[in-house]
Amino acid sequence: MNTPTRRRALTLLAAAAGLPLLDLPLMGLRPAAAVEMPTLRHWSGVALGADAHLVINHPNPAEADALIQASLAEVARLEAIFSLYRPDSALSRLNRDGVLVDPPAELVILLAEALSIARRTDGAFDPTVQPLWTLYAGHFGRPGASPAGPPESAVREALAQVGYHKLTVAPDRVSFHHPGMALTLNGIAQGYVTDQVVALLKARGVAHTLVDMGEIRAVGTHPTGRPWTAGIKAPGEDDRTLLTLPLRDQALSTSGAYGTPFEPTGRFNHLFTPATGRCSDPRFSVSVSAPTATLADALSTALSVTPVGARVLARFPECRAWRAGADGSVTALNRSQST
Template identity: 60%
Template sequence: MNRRRFLGIAAAATGLSLLPARLRAEGVPIRTWRGVALGADACLQFAHPDPAEADRLIGICLEEVARLERVFSLYRPDSALSRLNRESALDAPPADLVRLLAEAVGIGRRTDGAFDPTVQPLWQLYAGHFGRSGADPDGPPAVAVRGALGLVDYRSLRVEPGRVAFARRGMAATLNGIAQGYVTDRVAERLKAEGMGDVLVDMGEIRALGHHPAGRPWTVGLKDHTDEGRTVETLEVADRAVATSGGYGTLFDPAGRFTHLFDPASGGCAWEWLAVTVTAPDATTADALSTALSVVPEDRARTILNRFPGVAARFTRRDGSVIALRA
């Protein structure tokens, strides 16, 4: 899946010109790595005086990403998540799978089911429907949607240290609404453990440790979903995470009526908001909440946000107007 990015790093690019005079004089550049992680554009940025050590740190991060992809990827048949979905149960699961599934179930509970990691049967239904030639542009038949919806229920996912399992055959999980944030957090933790205090990590979602080496907060631009060359707002972040969800990221049909954001209550595709951006203390929470808040109306969004201290959200309506809510 290609994820069109709504978030962009607006002012943290490579180059000595961004460094304060002292660091420029000492020849300390900002190191930047760019690539792909879990199907999303990825980036690391930090200042370091030793190129070899900077390369070692980047290597550690890439090893961590590769390790976690072997756990969470839906596109690798050998991943732990793929095996769980095939077999409906997994004994001795990787600790990261247990940790993230438990977190996903917990956020499902705190959002009254607006976030549900078991919506994968809906994805399979819609992708299969629109992948066929001559597909009905009005979407899958209602009876098929009801059948898939009967397999969606985070409460039927059993998560224990030694075993994870679905209560019913045919259930399946996706962590696409939370895994990028989790990977971002794990990479940030690895760099912090190596003594790095000022880092920008973007592994599909953004986590800022400390400040930009120039002494200011890291700067994150929110890009116009219709024109990625235009920034609609700039956020300054330090020791915070930012994540955005929007149905524009993956469209099933040319008209854009059906997207990858599913309402776990109805089985339909969410149309409440054009985009939702969340800032939170960690990227895992920001990622999951941006997904959950995308499928609920404003009154429910307020109720959910009040359960997450330190979290703020920016909602873009379909007419382009914006509202901001804070816990």
């Protein structure tokens, strides 16, 4: 999925007032003092090309460790389906051949969800933007590349291959309508994998856990009885938290253009507006809380590239969203919401 050097915009915090922070250090985050919680088992590593963390509240350390290993096996299984960078993955084979017969059920389920969100966001979320990534990465990967970006003619050519309505998804076949099309699931797959790990843990009796496989989802409470807590960092910064949010049976995702820039200024980056091929403003990020990490992941991507965020968000009454600025501002995107 995304490369491990992607900068994270969320940090996980302890929920208990008066206690030091529970240290789950993310990339670029200043470590905090850890709380001794003997029932908590921690794992930190890389999943789907990004920093990942798993915290399980369980009285039996051996059983907790077995649950962590089962979770990681599930992540590995799903990565073999969704990875853009493994040539043998189902997604890579689809992008290479333009058609995938007898696709894995998980790919069909996730693509159906992606297309539903694409329609509900008027195409602001669109998994077919991979040709734009290829264009920009290729342009800035060449020596002496123009700092003005690819020529408009090349952008128009790439845009001709973009459009979620040009993708057919059925249980027995996934196919593109035109040669040159390609999918990326980087704006939704990490959320889906997070949800699948949560489902696995719940099925095995875990009632209190914090799962972060690129996106965060909290189940139950922290051992103190308080909610789990996540902090939204200032865009492009590692150690300035602008907003702290309690999480209980809720997911949280942040999308920021500064996360994966193609060139030093960040003007050209991985968050594309599907209608124009232009890139999102790196001075801002969008965070979304939702019942599932899949929805939070996709919706934070969509709200990062649409000029009518409040209107789109109104179609998702179960979600809340915030826009954070590098100047330290935080704006609630829900019309009736306050920070």
